[in-house]
Amino acid sequence: MSETKVDISGLAQRRLALLGNPNCGKTALFNRLTGSQQKVANYAGVTVELKRGLMKTATGRSVTVIDLPGTYSLNPSSQDETVACAMVLGQSLREKAPDLTAVVIDATRLRRGLRLVAALKRLGVPMVVLVNMMDRVRSQGREFDVARLQAALGVPVIEATGISTHGTDALRQLLDQNGLWQQARPDIATVRPDTGTARTDDAQAQTWLQASALDQPMGDHEWSRRLDGWLLQPVTGVLVLLVLLFLIFQAVFAWAAWPMGLIEGATGWVSASVDALLPAGLLKSLLIDGVIAGLGGVVIFLPQILILFFFILVMEESGYLPRAALLLDRLMGSLGLSGRAFIPLLSSFACAIPGIMAARTISDRRTKWVTVFIAPLMTCSARLPVYTLLIGAFIPAKTVYGMSLPGLVLFGLYVMGIVSAIAVAWVLKLWRGAGEPVQLMMELPDYHLPRIKDLAIGLWQRASIFLRNVGGIILSLTVILWFLSTFPQAPVGFTGSPIEYSFAGRIGQTLAGFFAPIGFNWQIVVALIPGLAAREVMVAALGTVYALSQTGDEVGAALGPLIAQDWTLATGLSLLIWFVFAPQCLATLAVVRKEMGGWAMPVGMAVFLFGLAYAASWVTYRLALNLGGF
Amino acid sequence: MNYDLIAVLALGAMAVAFVVRHYVRVSKGKAPVCGNCNNCACDD
Numbered sequence: 001m002s003e004t005k006v007d008i009s010g011l012a013q014r015r016l017a018l019l020g021n022p023n024c025g026k027t028a029l030f031n032r033l034t035g036s037q038q039k040v041a042n043y044a045g046v047t048v049e050l051k052r053g054l055m056k057t058a059t060g061r062s063v064t065v066i067d068l069p070g071t072y073s074l075n076p077s078s079q080d081e082t083v084a085c086a087m088v089l090g091q092s093l094r095e096k097a098p099d100l101t102a103v104v105i106d107a108t109r110l111r112r113g114l115r116l117v118a119a120l121k122r123l124g125v126p127m128v129v130l131v132n133m134m135d136r137v138r139s140q141g142r143e144f145d146v147a148r149l150q151a152a153l154g155v156p157v158i159e160a161t162g163i164s165t166h167g168t169d170a171l172r173q174l175l176d177q178n179g180l181w182q183q184a185r186p187d188i189a190t191v192r193p194d195t196g197t198a199r200t201d202d203a204q205a206q207t208w209l210q211a212s213a214l215d216q217p218m219g220d221h222e223w224s225r226r227l228d229g230w231l232l233q234p235v236t237g238v239l240v241l242l243v244l245l246f247l248i249f250q251a252v253f254a255w256a257a258w259p260m261g262l263i264e265g266a267t268g269w270v271s272a273s274v275d276a277l278l279p280a281g282l283l284k285s286l287l288i289d290g291v292i293a294g295l296g297g298v299v300i301f302l303p304q305i306l307i308l309f310f311f312i313l314v315m316e317e318s319g320y321l322p323r324a325a326l327l328l329d330r331l332m333g334s335l336g337l338s339g340r341a342f343i344p345l346l347s348s349f350a351c352a353i354p355g356i357m358a359a360r361t362i363s364d365r366r367t368k369w370v371t372v373f374i375a376p377l378m379t380c381s382a383r384l385p386v387y388t389l390l391i392g393a394f395i396p397a398k399t400v401y402g403m404s405l406p407g408l409v410l411f412g413l414y415v416m417g418i419v420s421a422i423a424v425a426w427v428l429k430l431w432r433g434a435g436e437p438v439q440l441m442m443e444l445p446d447y448h449l450p451r452i453k454d455l456a457i458g459l460w461q462r463a464s465i466f467l468r469n470v471g472g473i474i475l476s477l478t479v480i481l482w483f484l485s486t487f488p489q490a491p492v493g494f495t496g497s498p499i500e501y502s503f504a505g506r507i508g509q510t511l512a513g514f515f516a517p518i519g520f521n522w523q524i525v526v527a528l529i530p531g532l533a534a535r536e537v538m539v540a541a542l543g544t545v546y547a548l549s550q551t552g553d554e555v556g557a558a559l560g561p562l563i564a565q566d567w568t569l570a571t572g573l574s575l576l577i578w579f580v581f582a583p584q585c586l587a588t589l590a591v592v593r594k595e596m597g598g599w600a601m602p603v604g605m606a607v608f609l610f611g612l613a614y615a616a617s618w619v620t621y622r623l624a625l626n627l628g629g630f
Numbered sequence: 631m632n633y634d635l636i637a638v639l640a641l642g643a644m645a646v647a648f649v650v651r652h653y654v655r656v657s658k659g660k661a662p663v664c665g666n667c668n669n670c671a672c673d674d
Binding site for chain 2: 010111282283286472473475476479480483587590
């Protein structure tokens, strides 16, 4: 979240909440109104917490806008829906009730949205209605009389298109009317969920639709219908999904070679320039062996991360992802999960943290527990630098049956993450029993062509987050590791590399005995420790440790060839497998504690996953040694 | 005076200060837990 755009000024006394069904375009409208860049995707459940921002009305008055998670009714069935309902009904202990609620309804799915309007109107909540996605209604050549709907509802109705300024200007003007803000809020702080009112609200919605001559169902999107004939079919659908994923990983390697070469060249040039500019000494060592070797080793993977995210964004924007969830619903059900777990698990491919937070949409506690437990096994983007470093060093860049072998191995590692998550979910189901069967109810949005601007914003955000991490926490940890790897300095006459005499060297050698059975040397052990902050830090740490282990002639050499020379293939494979399973991310464990309310689960999870990583690495190492004798 | 040592010590102190500040801000909920996405609503 861009902190500068979040309203922390306290100047905006008026508070407007955006409420609506999942995937009706609330966040796109929120971004349009506030200038924020919150994540938007073409599926339900992207927003799981409320977000605040500041907007200006037409006359320049400030209004705090609150983007709420989507909900179908005021009878919440999951944690995220509870947040939305409690906020609007003034039952939140942390947030003041909004002065006005803008109910966002999808013009192509009016009845569902109007049920929510009916529920709010029954309780007397002050509101305006925003009919979003009007562009799609118009594209079908349908008539939509907003004035007639407004007359039926008895509240202001504005038509909008979240992805353009259409409608948001009208809302800005409307919000200047003082009368809107001075409506009395009824005392609804004690209203309790009542499922009996759902039928009444539905009948009311239908009455409004008839009164507005909008009760004809929308025609199916022809392209979406035809595509779904293939993509939702169990055999062709799964086949397409697998081929798609396979092609993505081939592209990650094939397309990234050129920009990676450029970054490598630039890093080498900077290193050589600093080498020529500074006299030999501590500062030169810190800059070349610490900062440049460490950060250069991580930055090089930016192109691959961006290529991977490009494909993920395209799948999100196009509306393909909820189809994939539907396809996998049956498989997930057999594991004691539901299709609702798909979005959290899918988010975990970017990072386990938003994935774990997205598990709030799961109402059944046991299903949520299993989902959170297996989320860290999904291959997050922080693993990519580690995987590509090791694959580049140990897997020959050959073509097998027209396919790139490194791409094939990377695909295999992602599949291994998924398969291991499935296996763990199955074991947990045997141990703790299956959760309550939860029917997957998910909107299948129409397919869209992804907008270039959204893709560019998504990629820019991803690149800036990565580079901010590199320039912030990774740089700092690399400098600290350089200190630990440099001091105390080896006395004159010390035989061996000076780093072996340092704090880091001694720590690594002390712990090396424990990791020797899985083939890790002390340099790997040293790098694993800062790697607990984030997996990619391990690559930077290895860069620093190996740079300090080299003699003067080898300074500046790329990390890949250095480790290929120093490690056996068995060690390389063992470390790859370690990273498939090990929860090398303290932030993830901290979020599990926050989400599950206690330390028992994160501690149990860490013990289990580290144990699993150790066992899997041991098996891999022994197998590789015995099979190849490397 | 060993300016080389002073320079690296200053950089080291800055790095430690950054890391400490980062984790203090995270613990107070003022910074994203991981920095990997912008959707954790850390200001709440």
